[in-house]
Amino acid sequence: MSYPWANEYKPTHPVMVWMDEKLPLPRLVYGAVGGGYEVPRNLNYFWNFGFLAGLCLMIQIVTGVVLAMHYAPNTLVAFDSTEHIMRDVNWGWLMRYAHANGASAFFVVVYIHIFRGFYFGSYKAPREMIWLLGVVIFLLMMATAFMGYVLPWGQMSFWGAQVITGLFGAIPLVGEPIQHWLLGGFAPDNAALNRFFSLHFLLPFVILGVVILHVWALHIPGSSNPTGVEVKSESDTVPFHPYYTAKDGWTVGLFMVLYSAVVFFAPNMLGHPDNYIPANPMQTPAHIVPEWYFWPFYAILRAFTQDFFFVPAKLMGVLAMFAAILIWFFLPWLDRSPVRSANYRPLYRKFFYVLVVVMAVLFYCGGAPAEEPYVMLSQLAALYYFAHFLIIVPIVSSIERPDPLPYSITESVLGPQPAKA
Known part of the structure; x- marks a missing residue:
């Protein structure tokens, strides 16, 4: 986002002036990751x-x-x-x-x-x-x-x-x-x-x-x-460079x-x-078994062991496996809370931690043999996974009472500022 206070690229060397006129690539880089790109001052390591x-x-x-x-x-x-x-x-x-x-x-x-x-x-x-x-x-x-x-x-x-x-x-x-x-x-x-x-x-x-x-x-x-x-x-x-280029460099x-x-x-x-x-x-x-990074979705695939009416278990597993990722496309509209950060959403935060645990269970079950108790654990974890996005998130976003938000990013970092005389 271009803020009115962001620094503008002003080349001084004749070669860079010529380059900026003919092919403004340095200007593009400066605006994308240099001092011309302003970012919030409170970004953490995530x-x-x-x-x-x-x-x-x-x-x-x-x-x-x-x-x-x-x-x-x-x-x-x-x-x-x-x-x-x-x-x-x-x-x-x-x-x-x-x-x-x-x-x-x-x-x-x-x-x-x-x-x-x-x-x-x-x-x-x-x-x-x-x-x-x-x-x-x-x-x-x-x-x-x-x-x-x-x-x-x-x-x-x-x-x-x-x-x-x-x-x-x-x-x-x-x-x-x-x-x-x-x-x-x-x-x-x-x-x-x-x-x-x-x-x-x-x-x-x-x-x-x-x-x-x-x-x-x-x-x-x-x-x-x-x-x-x-x-x-x-x-x-603050400008992305040097503040966050240094932070990224350490990471x-x-x-x-x-x-x-x-x-x-x-x-x-x-x-x-x-x-x-x-x-x-x-x-x-x-x-x-597939590679480890496929395990949670492989566990969801194997969670379906019984045919449902005329729908084979294998087909339901395949559909559920793909749906487990495709459901993320709809998350911006499933979560209707006006508050973004879970730091100020106490109820949503609890369910988020449950989701993390459920994903850990799916990871473990995906790499385990297709036998009990891993199949049952996969079924329970898969059930919660879909319930989290389709039921819990919409309901929580409607009934939750968020904590008060800070007025500004600066206030969240430095605390409430005294009023100017």
Whole structure:
């Protein structure tokens, strides 16, 4: 958002003056992340995760391009080419481990970013478009991650592709043709591997494009803040640079320490050991699971075990799994409370913490075997998950009595200011 007190870009060097006249790229950068972009002065560290998500995306793109130079998308040699990268390519092991663990880091950061939005009401007007584009980014991330998981062509890669694409077969009439179209055949094979490799390479650049739209949409109303109170005066804001570039820089340093510790000392911690076994269509693994970041939605899928009248359980599970994410698109209109931040919504805050616990249960059950008591826990957690968004949030937003809001962002930081004489 362009505030009247924001600094304007005024180049002094002749080269920069010429550049500003012919191609005002420096002006664009200055207005987007420099001193020309004013942000609320009370942003906490949860607002750093948006920047970290962008960093993770760039790590994935750079390492992915390098890996694509050595990977062979052919079922006869895909597994061997992955091992070739690990053993024979200079620094290939680092590129692969950085890429594989970078995907996990990306999802950790984005999950925190999403739940920050839930807590502080970042999806509310006038920032609905920012939220909607964020959900689109998350869906694209899931598609990209699934296709990337198939590429090593290990046991879990093959059977993961078989199970996930098989979900489309549950759709009446058109499901089986869609499944065959996705795979390019009746089962995961060379055609599927080539398609997944092409899309896995392309989609990160699509994500980058949507991220640019996401940031563009953010600059129209400006950043939200922990109070949910809009900017009222110059004292409520500070320039993004140097205040928040320094804060982001500190967070990036901490993130890179943790990320590097995993890459160098525990690179296979989040992977599945069966994926170091070449794909074998004749031998089904004892326990097929997707990557950990899919577990809550996988738990919702498996929560449906009984047919409902003429609707098969598998179809209901598939619909519920997709609905668990699509429901986020409607959150700006389901939550009708005029107060954004849960800091001032005591009843909503309690239910938010229950949602966090429920998501933790879904994560755990998604990675557990499909047996009791995990199936029953998944059913109870899935029931609450949908009830939270469809029933609890609308009711709470109508009956809740919020706490008093501060008059301004400055007041929330410095306390009530004495009246001027």
